[in-house]
Amino acid sequence: MKIGIYGYGNLGRGVECAIMQNPDAELVAVFTRRDPETVKILTPTAKVEKADNVLLYKDKIDVLIICGGSATDLPVMTPALAENFNVIDSFDTHAKIPEHFKNVDKAAKENGNIALISAGWDPGMFSVNRLMASAILPEGKDYTFWGRGVSQGHSDAIRRIEGVLDARQYTVPVEAAMEKVRAGENPELSTREKHTRECFVVAEEGADLERIENEIKTMPNYFADYDTTVTFISMEELKANHNGIPHGGSVIRTGVTGKDKENKEIIEYKLKLDSNPEFTASVILCYARALVRMKERGDTGCKTVFDVAPRDMSALPYEEMLAHLL
Amino acid sequence: MKIGIYGYGNLGRGVECAIMQNPDAELVAVFTRRDPETVKILTPTAKVEKADNVLLYKDKIDVLIICGGSATDLPVMTPALAENFNVIDSFDTHAKIPEHFKNVDKAAKENGNIALISAGWDPGMFSVNRLMASAILPEGKDYTFWGRGVSQGHSDAIRRIEGVLDARQYTVPVEAAMEKVRAGENPELSTREKHTRECFVVAEEGADLERIENEIKTMPNYFADYDTTVTFISMEELKANHNGIPHGGSVIRTGVTGKDKENKEIIEYKLKLDSNPEFTASVILCYARALVRMKERGDTGCKTVFDVAPRDMSALPYEEMLAHLL
Numbered sequence: 001m002k003i004g005i006y007g008y009g010n011l012g013r014g015v016e017c018a019i020m021q022n023p024d025a026e027l028v029a030v031f032t033r034r035d036p037e038t039v040k041i042l043t044p045t046a047k048v049e050k051a052d053n054v055l056l057y058k059d060k061i062d063v064l065i066i067c068g069g070s071a072t073d074l075p076v077m078t079p080a081l082a083e084n085f086n087v088i089d090s091f092d093t094h095a096k097i098p099e100h101f102k103n104v105d106k107a108a109k110e111n112g113n114i115a116l117i118s119a120g121w122d123p124g125m126f127s128v129n130r131l132m133a134s135a136i137l138p139e140g141k142d143y144t145f146w147g148r149g150v151s152q153g154h155s156d157a158i159r160r161i162e163g164v165l166d167a168r169q170y171t172v173p174v175e176a177a178m179e180k181v182r183a184g185e186n187p188e189l190s191t192r193e194k195h196t197r198e199c200f201v202v203a204e205e206g207a208d209l210e211r212i213e214n215e216i217k218t219m220p221n222y223f224a225d226y227d228t229t230v231t232f233i234s235m236e237e238l239k240a241n242h243n244g245i246p247h248g249g250s251v252i253r254t255g256v257t258g259k260d261k262e263n264k265e266i267i268e269y270k271l272k273l274d275s276n277p278e279f280t281a282s283v284i285l286c287y288a289r290a291l292v293r294m295k296e297r298g299d300t301g302c303k304t305v306f307d308v309a310p311r312d313m314s315a316l317p318y319e320e321m322l323a324h325l326l
Numbered sequence: 327m328k329i330g331i332y333g334y335g336n337l338g339r340g341v342e343c344a345i346m347q348n349p350d351a352e353l354v355a356v357f358t359r360r361d362p363e364t365v366k367i368l369t370p371t372a373k374v375e376k377a378d379n380v381l382l383y384k385d386k387i388d389v390l391i392i393c394g395g396s397a398t399d400l401p402v403m404t405p406a407l408a409e410n411f412n413v414i415d416s417f418d419t420h421a422k423i424p425e426h427f428k429n430v431d432k433a434a435k436e437n438g439n440i441a442l443i444s445a446g447w448d449p450g451m452f453s454v455n456r457l458m459a460s461a462i463l464p465e466g467k468d469y470t471f472w473g474r475g476v477s478q479g480h481s482d483a484i485r486r487i488e489g490v491l492d493a494r495q496y497t498v499p500v501e502a503a504m505e506k507v508r509a510g511e512n513p514e515l516s517t518r519e520k521h522t523r524e525c526f527v528v529a530e531e532g533a534d535l536e537r538i539e540n541e542i543k544t545m546p547n548y549f550a551d552y553d554t555t556v557t558f559i560s561m562e563e564l565k566a567n568h569n570g571i572p573h574g575g576s577v578i579r580t581g582v583t584g585k586d587k588e589n590k591e592i593i594e595y596k597l598k599l600d601s602n603p604e605f606t607a608s609v610i611l612c613y614a615r616a617l618v619r620m621k622e623r624g625d626t627g628c629k630t631v632f633d634v635a636p637r638d639m640s641a642l643p644y645e646e647m648l649a650h651l652l
Contacts, residue, residue, distance in 0.1 A: 265599050309635045
């Protein structure tokens with residue numbers, strides 16, 4: 001399958017690496033809003049093009065993987081590009097997914113293309129597991145824990161505070177809460193009881209550290225509802241010890257079965273990731289593969305991870321799946 | 327969907343309980359090889375019928391769930407019943423799945439029916455997770471650990487030894503091995519290093535306990551390759567403390583991503599089950615739902631869990647999935 005990458009940040013670079021690990025995928029071109037001359041990619045056979053030139057590749061690309069931000073990029077980019085390409089994105093603003101779906105579906109259907117939104121791990125693999133587990137155990141309770149991992153959004157929120165030069169925010173699941181869930185205790189957990197937030201902040205020289213710490217801890221939505229710790233460190237320490245983008249988490253469903261609902265069943269799907277964007281990209285590539293196959297079977301319009309049979313995600317022949325994986 | 331249960335042992339009873347938890351499913355009849363008068367079921371509106379009368383229900387059942395054993399029942403039953411019904415089974419002899427698939431596919435296709443084999447958790451949910459994880463992380467290593475749980479096959483093997491009245495065998499994963507895998511160490515693990523086997527045995531009065539213990543520990547395929555412990559207990563203790571059918575386990579894939587494959591990513595799917603047959607039955611019911619939908623779309627022949635989109639497993643409307651689970 002011939003792949004285009006639209007946007008070459010952390011995620012776009014991850015997609016390129018994932019393509020290198022999958023012999024059935026070929027990177028045709030990277031599209032960037034920057035000056036193409038300044039963008040160095042890893043694949044010698046692929047082109048770097050201006051984003052504006054994407055239409056020149058209309059018949060040269062099977063799937064265009066859109067690696068933009070969910071806040072402002074994807075709501076515009078994905079529907080627009082779905083008019084001319086089969087597309088896939090990792091739109092992750094959960095509350096706006098139905099609206100985004102509708103827009104992309106219309107654009108794709110009207111033009112005979114296929115699209116898949118919100119691929120990755122959450123939304124993505126976590127969603128698939130929430131759905132399967134709730135179908136298997138209709139009487140039960142869902143828990144999603146995130147971390148320990150870097151939240152880009154929360155790190156950015158700290159960076160916007162006056163006097164802050166750089167920051168990393170780690171979302172940390174409360175181990176004791178997870179253990180209660182895994183033991184089948186079905187606890188009711190408040191936001192504060194599920195996760196803590198650890199902030200590592202580089203402040204400008206002479207900045208009012210007390211004010212910065214207070215602004216972080218009281219920030220509504222982001223930090224106010226959590227137990228938050230703030231640690232001021234040097235730029236050197238940030239670069240030495242907080243340069244990675246790890247993440248992960250667990251989706252747990254606890255449910256009951258039996259005549260008198262006397263038996264507890266617990267399903268957990270757990271990720272531990274050194275690189276959030278590279279793993280997200282690896283998931284996206286599987287769904288790109290599935291999308292090409294679904295399109296070949298005549299399917300069009302917007303899809304999600306819920307519509308994809310596991311078989312279509314894998315490059316293995318079906319006979320091999322039956323013999324070795326079933 | 328109208329369901330028939332063919333075979334009313336632990337699994338069949340589990341399916342009946344699962345139907346009671348799913349309002350879109352209705353139990354029409356249970357088919358048994360025993361005298362129907364002697365079989366008491368929980369569903370007042372359903373019939374108990376002789377297995378031989380199953381054809382009378384040809385147009386009254388959407389899916390027939392075949393709850394027989396994999397050794398001798400299912401290889402015959404599933405292809406035969408697929409000639410007249412949409413069927414689903416939990417065939418779990420991994421090595422013979424390709425052959426079973428072929429036989430069921432032929433019978434179902436020739437008669438315009440749809441079938442799904444090997445539903446449950448292994449094969450079943452574990453298989454789905456092995457497939458998805460290996461697709462996402464093409465360069466990696468798979469581990470499956472089972473237990474702590476009762477192995478019916480191993481318990482039966484002990485019961486066949488002279489002087490044994492009853493027995494329970496627990497398959498126990500080696501915690502230290504699992505921790506190495508979860509830490510991303512990619513260990514090479516022998517059979518002995520992955521699982522131990524705990525046997526609780528009720529012997530006849532005056533039986534030669536040393537001989538029994540030795541016969542168990544040296545039994546080829548079942549125990550010889552494992553560290554096995556044998557504990558003799560009374561029938562009372564067996565009934566009091568070993569009456570449940572718990573099981574579970576973990577499918578773990580560790581893989582690498584990145585330009586220089588410098589990042590480790592770990593995916594784990596974990597089950598902790600109070601009742602192995604009831605959970606298996608709950609999974610089967612989801613795939614029965616999917617099968618009815620796939621048939622309505624015109625699909626026929628033999629399928630596996632690999633062919634089923636998560637969406638089709640759930641009773642929820644798609645809009646609700648998008649809004650709340652994605």
